[in-house]
Amino acid sequence: MVKRAPAAPAVKVDRASFNYNNIKAVDKLSLEVPSGISFGLLGPNGAGKTTLIRLLVGLLKPKSGGIRILGETPSRKTAHLIGYMPQLHSLYTELSVMQNVDFFARVYRLSDKQQRARRVEEVIRLVDLWPRRKDSVLKLSGGMRQRVSLACAIVHNPPLLFLDEPTVGLDPELRFTFWEHFANLTKQGTTLIVSSHTMDDAAHCDRLAFMRSGKLIAQGTPTELRKATGKAEANLEDAFLYFIHREDKK
Amino acid sequence: MIPNQALTIAARVMQQLIRDRRTMVLLIAVPLVIASIVGVSIPEKQMLDYIAPAILAVLILFFGFLLTGISFLRERSQGTLERLMASPVSKPDIVGGYLLGFLLFAVLQTMILFFYLIYVLDISFYGDLWQIIVFEIIIGILAVCLGIFISVFARNEFQMVQFIPLIILPQIFLCGLLWPVEQMPDYLQWIAKFLPLTYGVDGIRALMLQGQNLLDIGKEIGVLAGYAAGLMVLASLTLRRGAAS
Numbered sequence: 245m246v247k248r249a250p251a252a253p254a255v256k257v258d259r260a261s262f263n264y265n266n267i268k269a270v271d272k273l274s275l276e277v278p279s280g281i282s283f284g285l286l287g288p289n290g291a292g293k294t295t296l297i298r299l300l301v302g303l304l305k306p307k308s309g310g311i312r313i314l315g316e317t318p319s320r321k322t323a324h325l326i327g328y329m330p331q332l333h334s335l336y337t338e339l340s341v342m343q344n345v346d347f348f349a350r351v352y353r354l355s356d357k358q359q360r361a362r363r364v365e366e367v368i369r370l371v372d373l374w375p376r377r378k379d380s381v382l383k384l385s386g387g388m389r390q391r392v393s394l395a396c397a398i399v400h401n402p403p404l405l406f407l408d409e410p411t412v413g414l415d416p417e418l419r420f421t422f423w424e425h426f427a428n429l430t431k432q433g434t435t436l437i438v439s440s441h442t443m444d445d446a447a448h449c450d451r452l453a454f455m456r457s458g459k460l461i462a463q464g465t466p467t468e469l470r471k472a473t474g475k476a477e478a479n480l481e482d483a484f485l486y487f488i489h490r491e492d493k494k
Numbered sequence: 495m496i497p498n499q500a501l502t503i504a505a506r507v508m509q510q511l512i513r514d515r516r517t518m519v520l521l522i523a524v525p526l527v528i529a530s531i532v533g534v535s536i537p538e539k540q541m542l543d544y545i546a547p548a549i550l551a552v553l554i555l556f557f558g559f560l561l562t563g564i565s566f567l568r569e570r571s572q573g574t575l576e577r578l579m580a581s582p583v584s585k586p587d588i589v590g591g592y593l594l595g596f597l598l599f600a601v602l603q604t605m606i607l608f609f610y611l612i613y614v615l616d617i618s619f620y621g622d623l624w625q626i627i628v629f630e631i632i633i634g635i636l637a638v639c640l641g642i643f644i645s646v647f648a649r650n651e652f653q654m655v656q657f658i659p660l661i662i663l664p665q666i667f668l669c670g671l672l673w674p675v676e677q678m679p680d681y682l683q684w685i686a687k688f689l690p691l692t693y694g695v696d697g698i699r700a701l702m703l704q705g706q707n708l709l710d711i712g713k714e715i716g717v718l719a720g721y722a723a724g725l726m727v728l729a730s731l732t733l734r735r736g737a738a739s
Contacts, residue, residue: 301580323582332573350502
């Protein structure tokens with residue numbers, strides 16, 4: 245439960261590659277994410293964002309290159325240091341909100357019963373679902389399920405959190421609430437790696453990486469990326485298109 | 495000692511089953527309905543004594559396979575397995591948790607069916623209940639591992655159900671449930687030798703009808719345990735593949 249403040253970067257990827265049969269999902273990608281920030285992986289569907297996150301959480305092993313999270317190679321030993329919210333809701337729909345969150349608290353070895361009960365209540369309240377805690381997930385709306393999924397990912401208070409398209413399908417108000425949660429988490433020292441294909445999400449991140457066809461085509465702060473276009477009024481969408489066109493010309 | 499993480503998963507598996515009340519009722523009622531149909535359709539006592547005990551072995555394999563297969567398929571398709579694989583839980587914890595969770599229901603189902611066979615259908619019985627439960631647990635372990643392993647090859651619940659005629663039905667026809675294996679053509683006898691349910695049915699008949707004990711049916715237990723161990727390894731090996739696909 246105690247958060248570390250690691251000296252090593254939260255994530256370091258060194259020329260990592262991964263392919264599904266002949267498709268290069270991640271192609272000699274290098275990346276470094278400092279601790280305590282929100283880092284956005286931006287790109288269209290099929291850009292390799294989910295594969296990169298799966299590599300970072302240790303579900304996949306790179307075919308070449310190296311990956312370090314909090315200074316160590318991703319493995320079961322580092323699993324307790326990370327929280328992972330997959331793209332699917334990934335919940336036990338027959339179980340209640342509380343049973344789902346409590347199960348993942350146990351999985352992440354919050355063994356003290358009282359401490360666990362307090363933490364489970366805290367995160368369910370945090371995602372504003374305490375009045376629905378006894379309802380089965382099956383009865384919840386898509387947005388509520390997303391919130392339960394987030395609660396399951398943060399219940400063990402991990403220093404590094406991977407969120408794979410966490411705001412997909414959410415209405416603007418709920419999306420705003422999610423980003424408030426994320427901002428609070430980074431304030432507490434958590435490093436967030438968030439994948440998205442919407443530029444609305446990108447604007448909330450401290451740093452961004454644009455991905456396309458398994459490659460990183462640009463990275464920097466939102467302001468840096470906008471400035472790179474050379475147009476004063478450019479938004480992040482303009483910046484993304486600018487880097488895609490620049491890549492095409494190479 | 496059983497690892498805490500396996501117990502956590504077992505508790506969750508049980509919670510899921512208990513919350514699904516219709517499944518719970520069906521788990522208890524269906525074996526009794528099948529046993530009743532067998533009971534009324536076979537008026538001859540000697541024939542009923544021969545067939546009814548085998549139902550214990552057949553149903554434990556059938557339900558263990560089906561319930562685990564579909565539960566595990568959901569675990570894969572809902573993405574919860576991916577979440578578990580990214581957590582500190584190990585593969586043996588997951589397989590072990592499923593085993594523990596389902597075996598408790600298997601024991602419950604066995605006991606209810608056993609008492610129904612003895613006291614309602616009046617089946618002859620010359621053995622010990624605890625030995626029958628131990629033997630049923632071995633078949634149950636095999637069924638759970640088979641379900642986990644086969645779920646890798648199914649993409650949805652419809653496909654999973656299609657594996658029943660492929661994996662379970664041939665075993666039911668060839669295991670000696672309805673007629674003795676020795677009376678089958680040579681090539682079928684040869685096939686039956688490779689099917690685990692054949693040993694399950696032989697073992698349960700020996701325990702119930704011939705008054706033998708677990709030591710007497712060492713060969714049957716050995717073969718079933720061998721299959722269970724092999725399937726357990728296969729089930730564990732295929733976990734990551736499913737999670738990452």
